[in-house]
Amino acid sequence: MPELPEVETTRRGIEPHLLDRAFTSIQVRETRLRHPVPETIEQLAGHRTTAVRRRGKYLIVDLDRGGSLIIHLGMSGSLRIAGEGDELRKHDHVIFGLPGGLQLRYHDPRRFGLVLHVAAGDPLEHPLLRSLGPEPLSDAFDxxxxxxxxxxxxxxxxxxxxxxxxxxxxxxxxxxxxxxxxxxxxxxxxxxxxxxxxxxxxxxxxxxxxxxxxxxxxxxxxxxxxxxxxxxxxxxxxxxxxxxxxxxxxxxxxxxxxxxxxxxxxxxxxxx
DNA sequence: CGAACCTCCTGCGGGC
DNA sequence: TGCCCGCAGGAGGTTC
CATH class of the missing domain: 1.10.8.50 (Helicase, Ruva Protein; domain 3)
Incomplete structure (x- = not known):
């Protein structure tokens, strides 16, 4: 589904809800994405977001204490802000609790996307990101x-x-x-x-x-x-x-x- | 190395 | 109405 503009639109939409806030809880409801979702990300509750970045079609959520989440929406993925009382939908695979009774929900019917955790180091050096070409909207692409x-x-x-x-x-x-x-x-x-x-x-x-x-x-x-x-x-x-x-x-x-x-x-x- | 093909998965619309 | 088929914003893997 999403190409760069859709991922950037998603990034801009979630950033104000994440930045400088700590996850109140994280729940993994389905681990079977392109790569298994590490259930250990549930232990990132309490970690605070320091940046919400995009590299190509990947989203990177940097956390204090050094780690990052790497999220890809695949063909059918989306990230939506919802109220914690809103009914969960089929294919809401990962639920990130946010302050103020909000949640960030990763939804992906076809499960071609991914949610990963890099515990330390530069997430741009992760094998999935390391070999990516230049950003088309940067001077590096000509x-x-x-x-x-x-x-x-x-x-x-x-x-x-x-x-x-x-x-x-x-x-x-x-x-x-x-x-x-x-x-x-x-x-x-x-x-x-x-x-x-x-x-x-x-x-x-x-x-x-x-x-x-x-x-x-x-x-x-x-x-x-x-x-x-x-x-x-x-x-x-x-x-x-x-x-x-x-x-x-x-x-x-x-x-x-x-x-x-x-x-x-x-x-x-x-x-x- | 590059090119052609296949695969993962669910949902939807069209044709019969 | 129901069933089958093909197709869908991605991307990694295999084979030659």
Whole structure:
């Protein structure tokens, strides 16, 4: 479900409820996520949050006494703020008690996400995070980085920009959208995309992600922010899930194909 | 190394 | 109405 804008929207939503507060309790109701949820995190009750960060699609909750929680929402995960009296829902797997009768609830029907605890040290050095590429909205991501990643690859450019070791946070929606705005067909072999076009692609990725964050992310089916509200960037999508509909730019029907087992959308007229 | 394919899991919508 | 099929915002693993 969530790509970078949705994870960032979640981060911004939960941060004010977590920062400088201590968990009053932690309850693990289901351990079977992508990696087993360590039940020892229940013993982190009393630990205070010192930062709520994002790295790619991972959330990092830093605690006093040195440890961090690493949270990933997978395809169907969400984090919501609820009242402790609110009825629990199916798939509410981890419940973090907060001051003032609130709770942070990790909900994930498909269980592709994860909740881990790093007891000490820099969580960015955790094996899951260590090899991640640059943040797309930072200066570390530019056309020369992308050019280096594309150089020897015959794979479609779409697959390269979705590779988290190249750049983090670009998932299936924003890959198609960014390529549309850059005027590049998704299937183009990465090594055949010229440098000026890579410049445009970098700018398109930045603009699309930033614009989506401003709208609270994209809700296709079930994404909700920490208050249970959907995101509104769906209305600004140009190609994703618009197969057969007229291109918002030229009117030609939006095309659809499966690329690397993922649905892919583009305009054959606007993208070359 | 890269590329193609598979897998984890639940829920939902479409077709019959 | 019900059942079966395919598909879904991720990402790690295997094989060649």
């Amino acid at each position: 056309a020369s980085v992308l050019h280096a990643a594309c150089r020897r690859r015959s794979a479609p450019i779409k697959q390269v920009i979705m590779d988290a070791s190249v750049v983090v946070g670009v998932g299936n929606i924003y890959a198609s959208e960014s390529l549309f705005h850059a005027g590049i067909r998704p299937r183009t072999a990465a090594r055949r995309v010229s440098r000026p076009r890579l410049d445009r692609l970098v700018e398109a990725i930045r603009k699309v992600l930033a614009a989506s964050i401003e709208q609270g992310g994209t809700t296709l089916r079930d994404f909700v922010n920490s208050d249970g509200e959907p995101g509104y960037f769906r209305q600004k999508l140009y190609v994703y899930e618009r197969a057969g509909d007229p291109c918002r730019n030229c009117g030609a029907p939006i095309r659809h194909a499966v690329l690397g087992q993922r649905a892919t959308y583009w305009c054959a007229n606007c993208q070359r």
